[in-house]
Amino acid sequence: MSHKVMHICLSHGWGGLEMYPARIIPELTRQGDEVHGLALAGSRVAASLIDVGVTPVTVASKARALLAVPRLLGYLRTQRIGVLHCHKSSDLRLGALLVTLMPGLRLFFTDHMGVTRPKKDFYHRWVYGRVTTLFSISDATRQRNLAAFPLPAERIQRLYLGIDPAPYASCLTTPARQALRDILHIPSGAVAIGLPGRLTAGKGQTVWIEALKSLHTHLPNLAWHGVLIGGLHADEGSDEAYVAQLHKRVSALGLDARITFTGFRGDLPRVFEALDIVCVPSRNEAFGLTVIEAMAAAKPVIGAASGAIPELIDAETGRLAPPGDADAWATAMAELAADAALRERLGAAARKRVQQHFTLTAHVEALRRAYQA
Template sequence: MTRVDLRDIDVIAPNFKVRLSGVTSTIIQLVPVQRRLGQRIAVIGPGLPAHLPHASALDLWRLWQATAHGAPRVWHARRNLEMLAGIVLRDLLRMKLALVFTSASQRVHTGWTKFLISRMDGVIAVSGRTAAYLKVPNRTILHGIDTTRFSPAPDKEAARAALGLPNGRFMVGCFGRVRHQKGTDLFVDSMLALLPTRPDWIAIVAGRATGKHLGFEAELKNRVAAAGLSERILFVGEHTNIPDWYRALDLFVAPQRWEGFGLTPLEAMATAVPVVASDVGAFPELIVTGEQETGSIIARNDLAAMIAKTGAWMDDETRRIEAASRALVHTRENFSIEGEAGALGEVYAAAAAGDPIT
């Protein structure tokens, strides 16, 4: 494990959850980029890979000291427990800390959460919808992605061949955990309606079903088999090389019934793939509709709309190609992970200086 000296650190990103979650994944992706941009940041807590710079709990006494710049260190919490820990360190133990919280919630906060948030020196919302539920000044910073890792294939046919997929067909995909919340059944039902009259298309479901969701996945596979489409609606499981699967696609569908933020539309668009997505999470803030469209937004849990919109994209190759080009430019200009990390650095500097977060 890479240990760092807190004397060399200006920002601490705590992670107090052992199991992998979206928040944990965000920390894992962001911290190396923040370090490359010159931010002196370290993580603390379990559930994080050894290559990240870790601060030791035994070294926390150094938080009574200011940084080398004479400013308080920033404690960047993303969960209630991490906010509470920061409040204890700053307000009870009188350590030199400025507290920043990132909120991804899209619901009315409990009284306890409102109290914790009210004690922060800076608050970040991951989307406009999230910001609407906050009762304190905040700054919206949308997540970004690694636009080098997620990039188009130079040769789409070669990309498909490398995955063992047939050439001469178009590909539509739905990636993520296989479960009701993620709307996997809506995607499958859409494909059951669309594929029989579109023999040149194949659908790909990439993702893992866990625990109680295994029966859900089995039922979907049974419906596909009963329709005689097992060779054209492919359940390929979970893969570590997920960018390669995006590169094989011509169209992506994000059918979620609920989502806190949702990175899959960005990952698809960064790979030059247009997106049909439900109106949840940050999806409406990521996808451009209208004249400069990069995809379409449909109502949550609306199977008929999903069939109609997805079918329209499948039937118009020129539209897909034009939207794919715009999607690539859109993500690179607006949603790089470097841009997200840079914006966080601005919030850290303001919080440490006691300035308003705007």
């Protein structure tokens, strides 16, 4: 059964939440749905929807969205849209109002961030009372959702995120891989230890840098190079003051020549090919999309033993370390850096796990079943 769906994301930011609609729309379309979008005018979300073939309805601001309710209702009726899917909790106010004024609409919400406080007052009971299904992107997130939201358990569904593993398969020739490593300033023969993601405090770059210093101190003869992957500016989702702190700390530890700040890279699957180990020390990931991306690239991942990451990694596919313990991270790095065969074995198992459990095709199939139910 096909559905007519409008994805709503009224955000000027740019992170995993904002990228999600454009990531899944091609697969939704391939599986037979007709997809529409609502975004802020001039936002990267709006541009990303256009890039995947959806011309979004736009509003100037969230406040203007409420004023545009009559126009939006007219659009929904004309296009015969039956499903709304929100991705920011602040957008649910608009979604709930549209559902109230247009009986028959079904409202879905994905909690991409992981709720941090209870939402059971009168206003939130009204808003969430109109949500057909709330999607939790991990078991850890679902447990928090069950405690925080005024919804019965049967209306809170765990739905793991997924990716297309194909772009992450190795495709670089040996010379091309070496050329990319040269661009990233990785010395010949060095074990490349990468950390991809937004440069913000919650992503754990500080503990990663301290772990690399510990690695250098305890194994001075080990050849390694750190690669910090992520935009350096606010419009790329990063905290510029925090980026400056990272640069300062790297210099203070004498690691300027041992750590590359790549800036934003649009070729992350290829960058993964240049790495030997991937680290994801985020303190409280609601899911961990970067984890499964690195796994799909057949890379062993060291992940934080917190949030949802332990649901993705086990001893057969990578390693876990306490999120704030730099020495524990250094120990895990040292184990993998010293054993190329272990890295290859873990990486192969990691890619297989993604293919079995975390594909975009399976994610969208489950999403469409929820729309239909």
